[in-house]
Amino acid sequence: MTDLLRPHAVATPVERLDGPAKVTGTAPYAFDHAVPNPAYLHPLQAAVARGRVTDIDTRPAEELDGVLAVLTHRNAPRLASDEDAELAILQSDEVAFRGQFLGAVIAETPEIARQAASLVRITVDEQEHQVQLRADHRQLYVPEEVNPTFPTDTSQGDVDLAARDAAITVDERYTTAWYHNNPMEPHSTVALWQDATLTLYDSTQGAHPVRTAIAPVLGLDPEQVRVIAPHVGGGFGSKGTAHAHLILAALAARELPGHWVKFALTRQQMFSLAGYRTPTIQRVRLAADHEGRLSGIGVDAVEQTSRFKEFAEQTGIPARTMYAARNRRSTHRLAPLDVPVPSWMRAPGECPGMFGPEVAMDELATACGLDPIELRIRNEPHVDPESGKPFSSRNLIACLRDGAHRFGWDGRDPTPRGRRDGRWLVGTGVASSTYPVHYIPGSAATVRYLGEGRYRVEVSATDLGTGARTVLAQIAADALGVGVERIELGIGDTALPVATVAGGSSGTISWGSTIVEAARIFRHEYGDNPSEGDEAAGTTPENPAAERFAMRAFGAQFAEVRVHEDTGEVRVPRLLGVFAAGRIINPRTARSQLIGGMTMGLSMALHEESVLDPRFGHIVNHDFAEYHVAANADVGALDAHWIDEDDPHVNPLGAKGIGEIGIVGTAAAIVNAAYHATGVRVRELPVTLDKFLH
Amino acid sequence: MDAEITLRVDGRPRQCTVDTRTTLLDTLREHLGVSAPKKGCDHGQCGSCTVLLDGRRVTTCLAFAVAQNGAEITTAEGLAGDGEHPMQRAFLDHDGFQCGFCTPGQICSAVGMVDEARAGWPSAVTPDVAGSVDIDDLDDAEIRERMSGNLCRCGAYVNIVSAIREAAR
Numbered sequence: 001m002t003d004l005l006r007p008h009a010v011a012t013p014v015e016r017l018d019g020p021a022k023v024t025g026t027a028p029y030a031f032d033h034a035v036p037n038p039a040y041l042h043p044l045q046a047a048v049a050r051g052r053v054t055d056i057d058t059r060p061a062e063e064l065d066g067v068l069a070v071l072t073h074r075n076a077p078r079l080a081s082d083e084d085a086e087l088a089i090l091q092s093d094e095v096a097f098r099g100q101f102l103g104a105v106i107a108e109t110p111e112i113a114r115q116a117a118s119l120v121r122i123t124v125d126e127q128e129h130q131v132q133l134r135a136d137h138r139q140l141y142v143p144e145e146v147n148p149t150f151p152t153d154t155s156q157g158d159v160d161l162a163a164r165d166a167a168i169t170v171d172e173r174y175t176t177a178w179y180h181n182n183p184m185e186p187h188s189t190v191a192l193w194q195d196a197t198l199t200l201y202d203s204t205q206g207a208h209p210v211r212t213a214i215a216p217v218l219g220l221d222p223e224q225v226r227v228i229a230p231h232v233g234g235g236f237g238s239k240g241t242a243h244a245h246l247i248l249a250a251l252a253a254r255e256l257p258g259h260w261v262k263f264a265l266t267r268q269q270m271f272s273l274a275g276y277r278t279p280t281i282q283r284v285r286l287a288a289d290h291e292g293r294l295s296g297i298g299v300d301a302v303e304q305t306s307r308f309k310e311f312a313e314q315t316g317i318p319a320r321t322m323y324a325a326r327n328r329r330s331t332h333r334l335a336p337l338d339v340p341v342p343s344w345m346r347a348p349g350e351c352p353g354m355f356g357p358e359v360a361m362d363e364l365a366t367a368c369g370l371d372p373i374e375l376r377i378r379n380e381p382h383v384d385p386e387s388g389k390p391f392s393s394r395n396l397i398a399c400l401r402d403g404a405h406r407f408g409w410d411g412r413d414p415t416p417r418g419r420r421d422g423r424w425l426v427g428t429g430v431a432s433s434t435y436p437v438h439y440i441p442g443s444a445a446t447v448r449y450l451g452e453g454r455y456r457v458e459v460s461a462t463d464l465g466t467g468a469r470t471v472l473a474q475i476a477a478d479a480l481g482v483g484v485e486r487i488e489l490g491i492g493d494t495a496l497p498v499a500t501v502a503g504g505s506s507g508t509i510s511w512g513s514t515i516v517e518a519a520r521i522f523r524h525e526y527g528d529n530p531s532e533g534d535e536a537a538g539t540t541p542e543n544p545a546a547e548r549f550a551m552r553a554f555g556a557q558f559a560e561v562r563v564h565e566d567t568g569e570v571r572v573p574r575l576l577g578v579f580a581a582g583r584i585i586n587p588r589t590a591r592s593q594l595i596g597g598m599t600m601g602l603s604m605a606l607h608e609e610s611v612l613d614p615r616f617g618h619i620v621n622h623d624f625a626e627y628h629v630a631a632n633a634d635v636g637a638l639d640a641h642w643i644d645e646d647d648p649h650v651n652p653l654g655a656k657g658i659g660e661i662g663i664v665g666t667a668a669a670i671v672n673a674a675y676h677a678t679g680v681r682v683r684e685l686p687v688t689l690d691k692f693l694h
Numbered sequence: 695m696d697a698e699i700t701l702r703v704d705g706r707p708r709q710c711t712v713d714t715r716t717t718l719l720d721t722l723r724e725h726l727g728v729s730a731p732k733k734g735c736d737h738g739q740c741g742s743c744t745v746l747l748d749g750r751r752v753t754t755c756l757a758f759a760v761a762q763n764g765a766e767i768t769t770a771e772g773l774a775g776d777g778e779h780p781m782q783r784a785f786l787d788h789d790g791f792q793c794g795f796c797t798p799g800q801i802c803s804a805v806g807m808v809d810e811a812r813a814g815w816p817s818a819v820t821p822d823v824a825g826s827v828d829i830d831d832l833d834d835a836e837i838r839e840r841m842s843g844n845l846c847r848c849g850a851y852v853n854i855v856s857a858i859r860e861a862a863r
Contacts (some may be wrong), residue, residue: 025730
């Protein structure tokens, strides 16, 4: 790899460059863009989980004043590709899940569109459906690979044998719930079809990736689609892939050429149309000697997918690489159900996959009479157990030790139910975090000299709140050897050079390294005294070290939990994370990313669960009143720190991604602390009060 | 059915004709081009659409515009005036947001909340819920409780609390 960038602006807590616009409410999100005389779309949705539409009577809607068009499978244009079954909407009479789009009303006002949609009479020949995930589902199958391209099953040695011969074993079943990403900004699109081009103001994690996904579906060349996304109100994975609402909005815009069409999913619609994290059932086996040295690790995960499109969460992945053990095995099995298709949610694979194993490690520590930190230290691998490659850097132990010191772990009495404060039972717990380094090729950046010491840097990155706009300016400043105030950054528009998705904690390192490359070429061509208008372009540089090393970020999370002896109420007054993620580009925004991930992890531990109604196949608690995400009063003293980690191999920035690792391990730390407080081992999320009242 | 209404929005008189089914939020956003209040749920469950209405914090998605004729509305944009409100400065200093979508509502809610505390209004965590509170007693627990109607999925709560603690001083 080329030399590491010398930090000046990098590693300083630059205030968010879009901060003033965000605190005054003037930063335009997709639906905020002022367009002349817009029309509004309200969708028609399936009210059954499986069946065939036998009749749609749209006349009462069409007769309403102000209705501009009604789309159904009967009059919608044929799409050019049905390769992505999620996007191939209004192409047949088939209903594959409850909530599926069956059509749309487009009207002059949102009120008329909604009223008209309620007047459309849809008759469906309902068929029997299967919507419940069970470990013994009769149609469980083996996917060809798991997200994105990992092997489905791996096996080294013999875990069964190791478990049989081990002095101590843990063999338990852990479950994580069905979760919805729920970014605060609903998925929104403002679409215009004019002169054979489609323009979208869209709420997306990647302007170019969205274009690449939808252009072939609509029979367009990518150049005929422009996607603009200057500000995005969170995504957490649910805006990382194109969902069906984009196609519905585009079809509506095509129906009304020259007319802007606005479409925002309602919060309720987001529960069936914008992706979610599959529930998981994990059988975790650990085999160890009396000293806690692991001889075997096994994770067998059962998950759901939709019958019409496959998504296989890679839940077994972290166990392949986390701890040393001669015998290891991981498997994934999918139940095909009549439900919406699962998708990415913050740290797919790692987030659910570090729940079962990290609680199992706590159970093993108890069984061995060992401190859970010491247990982890004893099983620290010298190389990546899966590939045999060395880690480019791995500082799990440093995180555990630093966290223990900050948290006040030393001298902890491991006895469960040993501490109380009035009627509150008090306990502490720990768990590890990890997330891979995803350095994704395929971005391009340009650097242009504007004169008077100023540079314009363009790359079609997206800022979902991560701070990308700010950290990319810092990186560009250092790459060009100028101050941040000299950088004018352009992001979030397919008119700019291509960029990869803001996902997999890949954005800063992939786009940032691309900017470093473009700046290097610029200085090589024009030196330190360029002329106005001089411009250079660069693409994401290859990293040959990627073949030689395993690359991951690590962390440790510590929780204090209080459980009320009479009511079972669970509180988390303290949560502390220490991470090792290479160089931190901006300590201010990095801390926010990490505490944000931990807060979502706390929310996952205590509150979140999408509750399925098996009779109808829908999520009953499909709004913020019933699907509880952590509110302000749920979060106590929560903080994140990091250790200085020098990794010359990962990329020219020396940085690892930090957007997702914060949610990994949080729930396990909380469950382990709850066990310490009460002596009750909870293996099913969320940790609700009923689990302590027996 | 349509109705003529007049509102005063961020200091400016605004007239418009609204469908009587139109919420105050949609009126501001879709009729008047005031997009600081955001639509996160449209059900009064997330707080993203919070403004100060006649000085008090209100979720505009739960108010019909036709019922608000003559109301004085201040959004986060209006709070800023020509620069920034001290609460906005505190949110910037403490990085009390990430994506920024809930932020205009958080800030209006925070300003309204501090005024409520200054007026002595107790909250569910005030020791004497039938009594009154002193602004000096506005500790973290009080701030958290009083701000729990404004959800932040990015998880900026701890920074929001420190921002408000500083601005309320």
